[in-house]
Each structure stands twice: as structure tokens, then as C-alpha cells.
């Protein structure tokens with residue numbers, strides 16, 4: 001494994017956009033600290049430490065109130081780092097776990113007590129070796145009450161995943177809209193396919209997130225200020241405004257070439273959700289319904 005990666009901006013700007021009171025950064029991660037929470041032997045990247053203190057300082061700097069911490073692939077199925085961060089948040093964080101599908105009922109109950117409200121299935125081959133659909137489906141049928149499944153995939157396997165996703169009996173939350181090619185525009189083939197999927201069930205939520213990944217120069221985009229992303233994504237947010245949640249994606253796993261400024265990431269919010277009403281749904285109402293319903 002190569003040297004440890006710093007994938008985040010070390011002095012992000014203060015955004016111009018001021019999030020509404022109670023705003024939730026509903027997609028972020030913690031890395032380590034490694035001395036306390038070693039990375040998985042199967043990790044595909046080895047990051048520098050980006051622990052809870054750093055996450056909470058960023059939350060305050062950007063003007064957010066709460067976090068949903070998604071277990072990152074570099075920690076495998078050992079959720080200790082994410083649980084530790086939730087425990088240190090004074091009730092201001094909840095989480096999404098990654099589990100061994102054979103996890104016991106007690107194991108799931110412990111995760112619930114630790115603040116987890118969902119599990120994540122990651123289908124990105126560059127991040128995980130194995131994504132067993134049959135086992136994922138089995139565990140999705142015995143989740144604690146009120147939980148959901150977060151799914152991370154790329155647009156080219158959306159159709160292939162449909163039978164699997166259609167069979168999951170709890171709400172679905174799709175990371176980064178299933179990574180459409182935003183340079184195709186709001187009516188491009190990827191956006192159309194994603195819209196068809198959203199129309200298939202009313203309990204599919206999604207994150208209109210990661211302009212830095214989806215509109216990156218190396219992905220064929222133009223980079224910050226991510227105009228193609230704003231143009232492609234704003235109509236989707238308007239049309240599905242009760243099913244969207246938003247997050248920074250800090251500490252931006254793997255983003256080494258075009259490390260995003262988190263202040264600029266936050267300034268994308270009014271470009272995809274231009275009214276105060278939309279912003280309140282995206283940042284306050286919707287994430288609270290999913291993560292703080294109890």
C-alpha cells in the first residue's frame with residue numbers, strides 16, 4: 001500500500017450560502033484515527049487521519065448542525081471509528097454502517113443503540129472486492145425497524161441492479177444519484193434512466209451530491225464551479241424534493257487530483273435548491289425524517 005492520502009482541503013473557505021438552522025450534512029465520513037481504529041486489511045486506499053474533532057470543526061465552520069456519518073470502505077465492516085465519532089457528537093450525529101451480511105440480530109441492535117440507522121451496500125469495484133447481492137438482500141430483510149439501505153453504484157450498472165434493488169423491502173437511499181454523467185445534461189440518458197428508477201417506487205431517496213466527483217475535469221467535466229452538475233441536478237431536486245438529502249462527502253475519499261474546497265461545495269446548494277423551501281427540505285426536514293425520526 002502506498003503512502004497515506006490527504007484527500008481534503010486543509011483550509012476550506014467560508015461558504016457564502018448560510019445553511020438554515022438545524023441543517024444536516026448527511027453524507028460524510030471519518031478516517032481513524034488509525035492508532036485507535038486501524039484501517040481494514042482490504043482497504044483500497046490508506047488515508048491520513050480525519051477523525052471526529054476535524055469533522056465537527058468543519059461542521060461548525062460550514063454552518064451545519066448535525067452529521068450523518070457513513071462508514072467508509074477503508075474501515076471495512078468494523079464500524080468502531082464511525083460509532084466512536086457518533087458517540088463523541090453529543091447527539092449531533094447518526095450513522096450508516098457497513099456490515100458483514102451474517103451479522104446477528106444482537107449485532108444490529110448494538111449498531112442501532114450506537115446511532116446507526118441504515119446499512120450501505122457498495123458496488124464500486126475500485127472500492128470493494130465483493131458485493132454479494134443474495135446476502136445483501138437477506139440482511140436487508142432483518143434490519144431494525146425504521147432503517148434503510150444506502151446503495152452506492154455507477155450509472156452503467158443501474159439496470160443490472162434493478163431486480164436486486166426492487167426486492168429490498170425497506171427504503172433505498174442512492175449515493176450521488178448513482179453517479180450519472182452530468183455532462184449529458186438534465187435530459188441525458190443517465191438522468192433519464194435514474195428518473196425511471198425513481199418513478200418505480202416512492203421510497204427511493206437520493207443524494208444530489210459530489211459535484212467534485214461527477215463534474216471533475218478527469219471525468220470529462222469542467223471542474224469547480226461545477227456548472228454541468230448544477231444544470232443537470234437542479235431539475236431532479238425540484239421534481240423529487242421530498243426524497244433528497246445532501247452531504248459534503250468530506251473527507252472526500254480518494255480525491256487526490258482535484259481536492260474540493262468544502263466552502264465551494266456548500267455554495268452549490270442554492271444552485272441545485274434555489275428556494276428557501278427547497279433548502280429546508282433538503283437540509284433539515286428530509287434528513288431528520290430518515291435519521292432522527294425517533
Ligand code: 0GY
Pocket residue numbers: 029071072073074127152175213249252253254
Ligand atoms: C464516497 C465516495 C467514495 C468512497 C467511499 O466508502 C468509501 O470509501 O464511499 C468514492 O471513492 O467514490 O461517497 O465517499
